[in-house]
Amino acid sequence: MTMEVDILELSERSAKFILSNASAAFANGVRRASLSDVPTLAIDDVNIYNNTSVLFDEQLALRLGLIPLTTDIEEFVPVEECTCGGAECPACKVSLTLSAEGPRMVYSGDLVSSDERVQAADQNVPIIDLKEGQKVVLEAIAHMNYGHKHAKWQAGVACGYKNMPIVTFENCDECGACVNECPKNIIHIGPNGAEISGDDILKCILCKLCASVCEIDAVTVSEDEKSFIFTMESDGSYTVQQLIINAGTTIKEKASRLGEILESL
Amino acid sequence: MAYKCTRCKRNVEIDYEYTGIRCPYCGHRILVKERPTTIKRIKAE
Numbered sequence: 001m002t003m004e005v006d007i008l009e010l011s012e013r014s015a016k017f018i019l020s021n022a023s024a025a026f027a028n029g030v031r032r033a034s035l036s037d038v039p040t041l042a043i044d045d046v047n048i049y050n051n052t053s054v055l056f057d058e059q060l061a062l063r064l065g066l067i068p069l070t071t072d073i074e075e076f077v078p079v080e081e082c083t084c085g086g087a088e089c090p091a092c093k094v095s096l097t098l099s100a101e102g103p104r105m106v107y108s109g110d111l112v113s114s115d116e117r118v119q120a121a122d123q124n125v126p127i128i129d130l131k132e133g134q135k136v137v138l139e140a141i142a143h144m145n146y147g148h149k150h151a152k153w154q155a156g157v158a159c160g161y162k163n164m165p166i167v168t169f170e171n172c173d174e175c176g177a178c179v180n181e182c183p184k185n186i187i188h189i190g191p192n193g194a195e196i197s198g199d200d201i202l203k204c205i206l207c208k209l210c211a212s213v214c215e216i217d218a219v220t221v222s223e224d225e226k227s228f229i230f231t232m233e234s235d236g237s238y239t240v241q242q243l244i245i246n247a248g249t250t251i252k253e254k255a256s257r258l259g260e261i262l263e264s265l
Numbered sequence: 266m267a268y269k270c271t272r273c274k275r276n277v278e279i280d281y282e283y284t285g286i287r288c289p290y291c292g293h294r295i296l297v298k299e300r301p302t303t304i305k306r307i308k309a310e
Contacts, residue, residue: 042309043309044308044309044310045306045307045308045309046306046307046308046309047304047305047306048304048305048306048307049304050300051300052300057305057307058307061307061308061309061310062309062310064309065309065310140309150310152309152310
């Protein structure tokens with residue numbers, strides 16, 4: 001059977017879809033690839049010219065590192081894979097500068113990038129609150145790398161899935177116990193006893209409280225092992241669509257690399 | 266090493282042998298080390 005994708009919600013940053021006719025191993029592969037194998041840009045080195053703020057230089061650098069930057073996967077390559085050999089060429093490095101004087105709050109939008117394609121994904125991430133006379137002048141150097149190196153390079157955040165729930169009601173006596181017990185309030189009494197209508201089944205959390213409370217064992221809760229409800233969120237470096245495509249591409253590349261190795265044996 | 270007296274704000278040298286930690290101009294005993302003007306490179310992690 002061929003794999004099917006049924007999109008429930010799709011916005012720039014997040015997506016919800018049903019992946020059916022796929023194995024749990026593949027679903028987990030997509031999840032893991034989007035978390036750790038899609039390279040993204042993040043601030044890696046910080047040259048501090050002046051810092052009279054209340055934060056230590058290291059703390060300030062850490063905060064800068066965690067700011068998501070918009071990335072074009074076609075234009076940049078991870079430092080280790082770059083042809084320059086770690087010498088930091090424009091293909092693997094982007095420089096951003098920050099110069100601010102108090103009193104004011106410094107936001108990620110105040111970072112001035114040397115490359116217009118690379119900007120802070122959100123303009124309103126607070127970096128530091130400067131008081132009267134405090135100053136911060138620095139140059140931040142962003143590198144591309146993978147999520148398995150450091151969490152700041154994770155393009156996918158809050159990626160997860162659950163199996164498609166299957167709830168069946170047989171010989172229901174309409175006592176209404178399961179209706180009151182359900183924490184998601186998705187069960188209601190229909191013409192043929194208790195039922196879950198339409199897309200409400202997607203809200204089921206497989207807690208099985210309805211089955212345990214039913215005195216005549218009319219409710220059975222199970223899951224479809226070949227079908228998954230996926231939720232994916234991007235940190236803003238890519239649109240969620242690009243993120244899933246890139247995750248799929250990395251899985252494909254790895255599989256073909258494995259094939260090449262096995263063939264050469 | 267340049268230090269700064271927190272009371273008279275003057276740059277002072279510390280004389281370890283004779284006066285110890287004390288401002289030679291005003292006698293104040295709280296001195297702070299100024300931030301060097303060099304560029305500091307830090308790993309963001």
